[in-house]
Amino acid sequence: MLLNILAIPKDDPVAFTFFTGYMAMLAASVFFFFERGSVDKKWKLSLLISGLITGIAAVHYFYMRDYYMATGDNPTALRYIDWTLTVPLMCVEFYLLTKAAGAKKSLLWKLIIASAWMLVAGYIGEAFSDGSTGHSVQWGVISTIGYIYILYTAWFGEVAQLAEKSDSLAVKNGVRTLAWFVLVGWSIYPIGYMCMDGGWLNTAFGWESSNVDLWYNIADAINKIGFGLVVYSIAIKESK
Amino acid sequence: MNVFSFIYLIGIYFLLTLFNAFNAIDFDIQLIYASFFILVFGIPHGAIDHVLFFRKRKLSQFKFYAVYLGLIALFLLLWYFSSVYSLLLFLIISAFHFGESQFNDLSLKKGIKYLFYFFWGSAILVSLIFYNLDELTDLSSYFKDTMGLTVIYDLPVVRFFFYVTNLVSLTFLAIFFYLKKLKIDRFCSEIFLFILIHITFFLFPFIIGFTLYFVVLHSLHVMYQEFNFFKCAEPKFTMIDFLKILLPYSLVSIVFSGLILGSSYLGFIDLSMPFLSLVIISVITLPHAIVMNIFYNE
Numbered sequence: 001m002l003l004n005i006l007a008i009p010k011d012d013p014v015a016f017t018f019f020t021g022y023m024a025m026l027a028a029s030v031f032f033f034f035e036r037g038s039v040d041k042k043w044k045l046s047l048l049i050s051g052l053i054t055g056i057a058a059v060h061y062f063y064m065r066d067y068y069m070a071t072g073d074n075p076t077a078l079r080y081i082d083w084t085l086t087v088p089l090m091c092v093e094f095y096l097l098t099k100a101a102g103a104k105k106s107l108l109w110k111l112i113i114a115s116a117w118m119l120v121a122g123y124i125g126e127a128f129s130d131g132s133t134g135h136s137v138q139w140g141v142i143s144t145i146g147y148i149y150i151l152y153t154a155w156f157g158e159v160a161q162l163a164e165k166s167d168s169l170a171v172k173n174g175v176r177t178l179a180w181f182v183l184v185g186w187s188i189y190p191i192g193y194m195c196m197d198g199g200w201l202n203t204a205f206g207w208e209s210s211n212v213d214l215w216y217n218i219a220d221a222i223n224k225i226g227f228g229l230v231v232y233s234i235a236i237k238e239s240k
Numbered sequence: 241m242n243v244f245s246f247i248y249l250i251g252i253y254f255l256l257t258l259f260n261a262f263n264a265i266d267f268d269i270q271l272i273y274a275s276f277f278i279l280v281f282g283i284p285h286g287a288i289d290h291v292l293f294f295r296k297r298k299l300s301q302f303k304f305y306a307v308y309l310g311l312i313a314l315f316l317l318l319w320y321f322s323s324v325y326s327l328l329l330f331l332i333i334s335a336f337h338f339g340e341s342q343f344n345d346l347s348l349k350k351g352i353k354y355l356f357y358f359f360w361g362s363a364i365l366v367s368l369i370f371y372n373l374d375e376l377t378d379l380s381s382y383f384k385d386t387m388g389l390t391v392i393y394d395l396p397v398v399r400f401f402f403y404v405t406n407l408v409s410l411t412f413l414a415i416f417f418y419l420k421k422l423k424i425d426r427f428c429s430e431i432f433l434f435i436l437i438h439i440t441f442f443l444f445p446f447i448i449g450f451t452l453y454f455v456v457l458h459s460l461h462v463m464y465q466e467f468n469f470f471k472c473a474e475p476k477f478t479m480i481d482f483l484k485i486l487l488p489y490s491l492v493s494i495v496f497s498g499l500i501l502g503s504s505y506l507g508f509i510d511l512s513m514p515f516l517s518l519v520i521i522s523v524i525t526l527p528h529a530i531v532m533n534i535f536y537n538e
């Protein structure tokens with residue numbers, strides 16, 4: 001194991017970010033779990049979820065790091081396993097934040113289903129690609145429907161409306177910040193999808209999926225840790 | 241992010257899917273669909289200038305049409321003498337108009353406001369030209385009457401204005417945010433939209449990039465502002481009422497434009513369709529921008 005660690009190439013930013021991503025996620029989990037003690041009872045579940053998101057990601061990044069170091073390939077399956085668990089949990093956060101303003105369980109299920117739809121379709125499109133454009137386009141479109149639904153809900157739909165109704169400025173601002181994460185932070189994923197072999201960004205601009213691993217790692221860290229920090233910030237403000 | 245930015249984003253995803261599926265879209269197909277969307281959404285947003293004007297000011301119909309048509313005639317004359325200066329004037333007026341429609345809600349001193357409108361709109365137009373310079377040069381070289389316009393597509397000059405207009409626009413936005421003229425949410429939305437527009441103009445061909453911006457971020461947005469204006473005056477005013485106002489004047493404009501372009505296609509007018517389209521759009525833009533300036537400020 002020590003020999004493997006010493007063998008990290010100095011000029012391989014992807015390997016570098018797998019290592020830092022794994023440690024950053026682990027550190028964030030420890031932080032969120034410990035900080036549960038600093039917030040009111042009603043916010044402990046939200047921080048637990050934040051800790052679980054980064055914790056699950058830390059474990060997966062540990063394995064992704066090894067897979068990448070051993071093969072040099074994109075750890076596609078591991079990424080999607082990670083996203084399939086962590087993205088629905090992020091959607092759960094939206095529900096928890098707007099629960100006080102009247103969010104119903106149906107909102108939770110709609111978001112979870114939309115996120116699972118987005119990820120399963122994306123995985124089929126990416127992992128089972130036969131190199132044909134038709135396959136990736138078809139599943140890309142199906143996946144994007146889920147993404148657009150979540151985006152719409154966070155910006156204009158139920159989540160946005162509930163946040164607006166909330167008495168708490170921290171919740172209003174926090175939900176809006178999380179909506180920005182979904183808009184900007186999550187957009188890296190469809191971009192990465194289109195960098196697959198045969199994808200338009202690949203054929204028209206030469207962008208390759210091997211280049212995207214670096215951005216996935218950075219985006220994942222920002223999206224997951226940043227997401228959790230926003231929730232933490234709301235919890236702390238509301239607990240004063 | 242407002243609803244128009246959201247629709248713009250959906251449009252981008254849709255176009256990315258199309259390009260992912262087909263890799264390239266034939267120019268003729270681009271033109272057909274662009275023309276359709278511009279006709280359906282672009283023309284209506286300007287077709288009720290007279291309705292809006294008479295709600296804002298008292299002036300005889302004769303005087304209004306005399307000035308409106310007089311400006312069109314003057315601009316046509318300018319096109320006759322110099323197509324290059326006319327195109328430049330069209331770009332300047334459009335830049336101001338685009339900026340005003342985007343930021344008319346900001347409460348700023350008039351001079352600063354107008355300067356900002358101009359730079360923001362210019363950043364949009366110059367960026368569109370900068371990212372598609374080769375394509376525009378090829379298109380303009382294709383027809384005899386548009387060949388003279390290629391002098392505008394000088395790379396060093398376009399690049400210079402690209403950097404200046406974008407830098408100044410971003411500086412203005414940062415200053416407005418610092419002076420609390422823009423809240424953080426609006427500031428972030430405008431920066432995000434700015435980046436999104438750049439990405440669109442970079443990724444997609446000229447016609448597609450322009451149509452997406454013009455239809456979604458400009459025309460639909462302006463029509464929404466116009467609808468709200470009527471709604472404020474009459475709370476029972478509905479979308480159906482708005483469509484009833486838009487429809488007849490839009491149809492007249494579309495038919496009239498169609499007749500002129502058809503005359504070019506059949507050879508009755510010795511001007512190419514792209515050149516004629518440019519002339520028609522530009523000569524209408526001058527009085528339209530003036531009416532909209534009155535609409536926004538009074």
